[in-house]
Amino acid sequence: MNEEIKIRKLTDAEGGGYLAEYIHLKGCMADGETKIEALQELEKAKESWLLSAKEFEMEEYDLSTMKSRANPYMNRRV
Numbered sequence: 001m002n003e004e005i006k007i008r009k010l011t012d013a014e015g016g017g018y019l020a021e022y023i024h025l026k027g028c029m030a031d032g033e034t035k036i037e038a039l040q041e042l043e044k045a046k047e048s049w050l051l052s053a054k055e056f057e058m059e060e061y062d063l064s065t066m067k068s069r070a071n072p073y074m075n076r077r078v
Helices: 035-055
Strands: 005-009 018-022 029-032 060-062 067-069
């Protein structure tokens, strides 16, 4: 499974610690005091993100690649 993750150190103005995010899951991110804690929190965020995406039919995701396949019916006016 292609799960590209970006981790960066947060500045003191941002509260310190680390921010981790899944590149292919828009808005799926978490933070922690350490890189390990940020990654652990990111796994919880991913579970919630995927459940929400499915529940609200936001987009379909191919879990084998973690890339989105836009729902053609999303944001259409009726």
